[in-house]
Amino acid sequence: MASHRRPKQPSRTRVTVLTTAAAAAVALSSQAANAAPSEKPSKDEVKTKVDKLYEEAEKATEKYNGAKEKQEKLQKEISTIQDNVARGQEELNELRDGLGSMASAQYRSGGIDPSLQLFLSADPDNYLDKASTLDQLSGQQVEALKKIQEKQRDLAQQRSEASEKLKDLSATRTELGKKKKEVQSKLSSAQKLLNTLTAQEKAALQAEGQRATRTSERQVLSGKSTPASGRAAAAFAAAQSKLGTPYVYGATGPSSFDCSGLTSWAYAQAGVGIPRTSEAQTGAGTRISSMSQLQVGDLVFFFNDLHHVGLYAGNGQVLHAPRTGTVVRYESMSTIGGPFMFGVRV
Numbered sequence: 063m064a065s066h067r068r069p070k071q072p073s074r075t076r077v078t079v080l081t082t083a084a085a086a087a088v089a090l091s092s093q094a095a096n097a098a099p100s101e102k103p104s105k106d107e108v109k110t111k112v113d114k115l116y117e118e119a120e121k122a123t124e125k126y127n128g129a130k131e132k133q134e135k136l137q138k139e140i141s142t143i144q145d146n147v148a149r150g151q152e153e154l155n156e157l158r159d160g161l162g163s164m165a166s167a168q169y170r171s172g173g174i175d176p177s178l179q180l181f182l183s184a185d186p187d188n189y190l191d192k193a194s195t196l197d198q199l200s201g202q203q204v205e206a207l208k209k210i211q212e213k214q215r216d217l218a219q220q221r222s223e224a225s226e227k228l229k230d231l232s233a234t235r236t237e238l239g240k241k242k243k244e245v246q247s248k249l250s251s252a253q254k255l256l257n258t259l260t261a262q263e264k265a266a267l268q269a270e271g272q273r274a275t276r277t278s279e280r281q282v283l284s285g286k287s288t289p290a291s292g293r294a295a296a297a298f299a300a301a302q303s304k305l306g307t308p309y310v311y312g313a314t315g316p317s318s319f320d321c322s323g324l325t326s327w328a329y330a331q332a333g334v335g336i337p338r339t340s341e342a343q344t345g346a347g348t349r350i351s352s353m354s355q356l357q358v359g360d361l362v363f364f365f366n367d368l369h370h371v372g373l374y375a376g377n378g379q380v381l382h383a384p385r386t387g388t389v390v391r392y393e394s395m396s397t398i399g400g401p402f403m404f405g406v407r408v
Contacts, residue, residue, distance in 0.1 A: 122241050304328075324382065
């Protein structure tokens with residue numbers, strides 16, 4: 063006969079525990095929902111983080127520029143060496159052909175000198191060092207052998223040099239790729255942060271930048287600073303003609319620039335060649351330690367690692383290509399984001 067037992071009811075203690083756990087879960091969900099909006103960074107916090115990322119991107123950009131410049135230099139040097147080796151090989155072949163002609167003449171006149179015959183079938187270095195061999199050759203033959211030996215040694219040295227430069231070029235290309243990825247990563251992170259802003263917040267940031275630029279422009283126009291020289295004035299005028307041109311990392315103009323790209327381009331328009339990177343540009347002239355001694359057109363450097371450069375615009379202002387998302391513009395030297403280190407009069 064089947065047993066009909068009533069299902070066991072949960073104890074009051076167990077019900078209380080389950081109810082408490084459910085209530086806690088609801089409370090936590092509610093708190094998380096309420097906390098979510100406050101976790102979103104403010105406009106000013108986003109700007110601070112983005113500015114930091116842009117600064118790091120600019121550091122990487124100057125390293126990228128240096129690697130790119132080195133790569134181009136190595137490619138030119140390797141090309142020159144390879145051309146020299148090709149010409150040298152032609153000259154060596156001609157010298158060997160000349161020695162072969164001597165052998166042919168000897169053969170027609172009764173046979174080839176044994177020492178010359180040995181040379182034609184092996185490396186002349188084995189015979190030039192043996193006086194007994196040289197004694198058996200004519201003066202003309204000895205001179206031809208010495209020229210061949212000298213040319214062979216020269217070609218071997220050049221080939222070795224080219225091989226080392228090719229290794230250096232490979233390492234430089236690797237570094238270039240790493241720096242490019244680093245720059246792109248920083249810029250991508252900055253863009254993601256900017257995308258968290260509302261359209262109104264983005265407009266407010268843009269308006270702030272425009273107001274600062276107009277203030278700096280008024281400061282420049284109201285100042286009476288004189289150029290450092292005629293060439294400095296020409297370089298500054300060239301840079302002024304690019305106001306509003308977009309910043310693009312690695313760019314040297316004329317339609318876009320990075321910071322050192324603008325300064326090197328501007329001085330090139332004045333007929334003066336200066337290095338490509340900001341760090342290298344520190345050696346382009348006489349160093350000016352005091353801001354009060356700066357003149358219009360002087361190069362001005364910022365941050366402890368000297369990764370940013372611009373042109374002094376007078377009255378405490380700089381004309382420069384600031385960073386991604388901006389254009390060539392005037393800006394107060396006090397708002398660059400890093401300390402003024404020194405100036406250089408080209």
